Amino acid sequence: MERQEKQLDFKNNEVNETINTLGLLWDPVEDCFAFRVNSVESNYDNVTKRQVMSEIAKLFDPLELLGAIIVIAKIIMQDLWREGLAWDEKLTDDQLIMWKRLRDDLPEIAKMRIPRLVKVHSAFRYEIHGFSDASMKAYGCCIYLRNVRPDGSAELHLLCGKSRVTPIKETKRQPGNELNPGEMTMPRLELCAAKLLAEQVAVVLAALEVEVDRVVLWSDSQIVLSWIENMKPDVPVFSDDPHDYRALSPGHFLIGRELNAVAEPLYDDIKENSLSRYQLIQKRKQSFWKRWSNDYLTELQRRYKWNKTPTAVRNGMMVLLKEENTPPQSWHLGRVVSVNPG
Template identity: 25%
Template sequence: MRSLAKRFERDKDLLMRYNEVIQSQIKQGVVERAVEDKKETLKHYLPHHPILTPTKSITKIRVVYDASVKSKKGAQSLNESVLADIEKAFLQVGIQEQDRDVTRFLWFKDVDDVRVSEYDVYRLCRVPTPVSLSIGDNIYVGNVMLGATSVEQAYKINVESKEIFQKACMNLREWMSNSTEFLNLLPTAERSEGCVVKAFGIVWNCTDDLLQIQGVTLSDEDVSPTKREVLKVIGKIFDPLGLVTPVLFYGEVFIQELWKEGLTWDVPLPETLHKRWNSVLKKLKLISQLKVPCFIGHGIWHTVIYLRAEYQDNFKVNLIFSKLRLVSIDTENNKKLKKEITLLHLELLVVTIGVRAANFVTRELKIPSLKRTIWTDSTGVLYWLRTGKPLSLFVDNCVKEIQRQGDLFYYVPSGENPADFPTQGLTVPEIEQSRLWWSGPEWLMSSRDSWPKWQPPQPVLQDVEAETKTGMVLYECSNVVTHGKQDEKLSVYGLDETKYSTLRKLLRVICYCLKFVKKRLWDVLSESRREIIGKTYVLLAEIFNSLSDGQFICANDIKLAMLLWIYCIQQNRFHDVLSAIEENKSHCLKQQLGLKIDDLGILRCYGRFLNTTLTESAKHPKLLLLEENTLLAY
C-alpha cells in the first residue's frame, strides 16, 4: 500500500478514478466491507494496482487483484487454490461466504491524503477479471481467441460460445475478426469499435490482418538516460514470439554493457554510453513500423522455429517463434563458471534451448503427427549426438535431453542459418526485407528428398574428444580396505544402527526425524537463506526440498533416508578416500575403483559399466563396506 500511495501522490487524477472503480464495485455488491468476528476462517490479503487501457472503448481503468502472489516458496497462490474461470469479465461468479476472507484487500479511508490515511478492510463477493480462472485453452483472463476455417463455422462458434457463457450469466462482447462477412452477421452492439485491438499484448489490425509490435514512443525518447530508464524502455517492447529478435539484440547487448560498467540505477549515463543509447533508440523506434502478416556469435544463444505446411505438393513456411539469450557477463560470481564453459558448451546449450523451445511450440500448436527436424551449424554438437562414447557429465546430460524426443538432426552451413541473424544484429528495414528470416532457407519450400545433403566438416577433435571418457578397469581389492573405526563417528541424529532389528525400522525413524527438522527449521527459512545453506550442505538441501509433506511416509522418503544413511557410512569408513579426491591426491581405492564424488557428495564407482544400458544408479554404484556390525551390508 505504501508503493501504491506514492504512485497516487504523483497522479491525483488516477487516484480519483481508481477510487470510483472501488466504490462502484462496493455499490454493485462485487466488494463488501470485511467484519472481524471470532470465527477461525482462513484470511489472506490480495495486493492490487490499477491497469490503464486507454485504447479500450469501455473499461479504460480496472483494478487488478493479484491472486498469483505466493506467501512463501512452495505455497499455493489463490489462483492455484481456487478451481473455476466477459462484460467486465467474471463479475458474475460468486464466492461462497465462508471463503471470502481469503480475498481481503486494503483501501484508504481518506483518499484526500493517502500518505497518512488509515485503511479499511474489504473482501470480494464475486470473482473479478484479473483473478484468472481457466476454463479452456483459448481463454486468458478476459480475452477469448478462437479460429475458424469458414464464415459458417465462425458464426456457429459465436452462437455456441455465447450460449455457454450465458449459462454462467456472462456476456461475450467486442467481437473482432479479419472476415468482414462474419462481422456483418453480428449485431452492431456486439462488435468492437475500430479495427485495431491488442490481442494478448500484440497490436492486431483485423482489416489488413497484420500484427504490430509496439516499439519506443516519443515519451520514451525524452527520458533521462539512466540504467533504470533504459531497462524500463526496453521492457515495454513486448515480443513473445521473438519476431523482432534481431532488432532487440541491440537493446539486450546495451543492457549487458551497463551491467559491465557497474552503474547504479539512477546515475545518468556517461556521454559515450548516452550517445550509444540514442543510436539504439533510433533502431528500436522503427519496430512499430514493422507489419507482420498473421500466420499460424560467441556470447549469444539463439534458436528459430518455422512451421512448414504441405498441401498437394505445395509448401508454405513461416517463422512462428524465436528465442534469444545472452551469455552471462564477467562478474566475480561467475568468473570460475565462465572458465569451465567453452564455445562448444555454449553451442550445445543452444541446441538444448532449441529442443525446449520446440517442445513448447509443439504443446501449444496441438498438431497431431507433427514431424520435427533440427538443424545446427555446430559440428562438435553433431559429433556428440552421434558418438557412442561415454561423455562428461554436463555434455552427457544435455545430449540425453536433446535426444529424448527422437528428433532428426542435420548440419546447416552458417550462411544458410537464420539463427545467426541476432548474433549480428539487423535494423528494421533489413529484417523487413529478409526472406531468410521470415521463411527460412529456400530449400524448405521443396520436398524433403530434394533437401541439400551437407556433410559437416570434421570437428576439432582436440576440443570434442576432451569431453569423452574411457572406461576404467575394476580390480579385486578386498585386502586394501581398512576396517578400523574412527574416533568420531558421524551418524544421522545420533541414531545407533545396532539398536534396530531391521533396516526398514531404522529408515522410518530417520524419515520422521527429517520431517520434524524440515517442518520446524527448513520451512521457516527464507529463500535466500536456503540457497546459502544449500551451497554448503547440498545433500540435506536436496532431501528437504524433495521430502513429502504431512505425517505419512512414502517410498521416496525411504529412498532419501537411505541416501543420507549411506552418506554417513561413507564419511565414517572412507574418510581418507574422500579427502584424497577433494584434495586431488592419489589413493589406491581411487585409482583401482574409479571413485568419484557425485553432485550430492556420494562416493560412486565409475568403471566398466559406463557403456551399458543400465540406469545411471546401476552404472555408477555407491561404494559401501561389508562389515559384521554394519546394518547396510551389500
C-alpha cells in the same frame, strides 16, 4: 475480475484499426500481428540507467518474434548491471552509442507485420524446423512451421523465438585465459543454444494444434552435433555425476567419438630383430609416446608468474591420471571427490 468481450463485425468492414489482444497488436483486416514503439525525444545528453531500463521494459514480445532486436536490449541491460551503474547515473560513452543505435532503429519495428495464421489449408504435410546459434554475448533459437503443398512447394511461417545473454562470468573472461571447468566456451554456448531450441520445440509441439509429420533441428556447430550424436541416453553432456568419467578428447574432433582400441603390449625390452614388422612399428610408436608424454606434455602446463594465481584443484574436477611406462590410451580419467590442502 470482470470479463470483457468485444464483438467485431468483419462483414460490414467496421474494423479498420489494430486491436490490442493479450498485449499484442492484431490487425484484423490483414490478420497479422503488429508492433508499436512510442516515440520519445531524441535527447541523449543525460541518459541514465533508469531511463534505459524503463524503455526496455516497454518492449513486450512474449513470443520473441523480434528476438534479434530484443536480444540487443538484453545485452545492453546486462552491461548496465555488470558495470554497477546507479539508477540515476549517466551511461558511459560506449553504452550510450549502443543504446542510441538501438533506440533510433526501434521505430522501424512498426513497419513489420507477422501473419497470425501459420497453417496453410492446402498443405498436406507439416514440418517443424528450428535453428539455434550462439555468440560470446548471447545465444538463441527460432522455430518455423513449414507447410508443404501437394505440388512440392512450401511456405514457412515464424512461430516463436527465444534468446538469452551469455552469463556474466563468461563475458568477463579475456580470450586466452585458462578456463575453469564450469566456465562457458564457444562450443558450450552453441550446446546451450541447441538445448534451448530443444526445450522450445517441446513447448511448441505441446501447444500446436497441428499433426506434425517431421521435426528438424539445425545447428552449424560440428562439435555440438558430434556431442549430441555420441551422448548417452538421459545423460547430459555437462554432467555433475561424480561417477561420470566422460570427457572431451581429441578423438571427438577427429572422428566424432572417443578413441577406443586394444592396448598393445610393451616392446621396450624386446630386441628389434625378434620383432615382426608390425611389432617394430608399435615399438617406434611407444617410444614416441614415452618421449611425448615425458618431455612435451609436461611443457603444456601453464607457468604462472608471482602475481598470477594458478587454478586450484576443486571437488568435481575431471583430471587425467599420469602413469609412468603406461602405453597410449591406457591412462585413466578421474574425478576429484575430496581436496586436502597440505
